Amino acid sequence: MPQPYPQEFRxxxxxxxxxxxxxxxxxxxAKDFGVHEATITKWVRQAEIxxxxxxxxxxxxxxxxRELRRRTRLLEQENEVLxxxxxxxxxxxxxxxxxxxx
Numbered sequence: 747m748p749q750p751y752p753q754e755f756r757x758x759x760x761x762x763x764x765x766x767x768x769x770x771x772x773x774x775x776a777k778d779f780g781v782h783e784a785t786i787t788k789w790v791r792q793a794e795i796x797x798x799x800x801x802x803x804x805x806x807x808x809x810x811x812r813e814l815r816r817r818t819r820l821l822e823q824e825n826e827v828l829x830x831x832x833x834x835x836x837x838x839x840x841x842x843x844x845x846x847x848x
Contacts, residue, residue: 751781759786760793 759779763772763786776783795802803811
């Protein structure tokens with residue numbers, strides 16, 4: 747899913763918020779940029795985490811974690827297909843119950 751705002755725009759907004767004076771609120775900045783206040787707050791929080799000022803997953807760690815979870819889900823699906831195929835093959839090799847051979 748594409749990001750609704752380019753990364754450069756996000757970085758600019760975060761830079762403005764970080765460099766604001768005491769009288770300027772995030773709500774005013776949000777109105778000026780046409781972005782919801784909660785969105786800007788989230789961007790600032792993530793920027794602080796990425797900078798190492800707050801604990802949490804950095805953007806790179808979150809991206810890696812999302813990719814690893816996707817890969818794990820794919821591998822689990824592949825394993826399930828192989829398990830079912832092996833079960834079907836083993837059933838096909840069993841003699842039928844109606845066999846009269848001794």
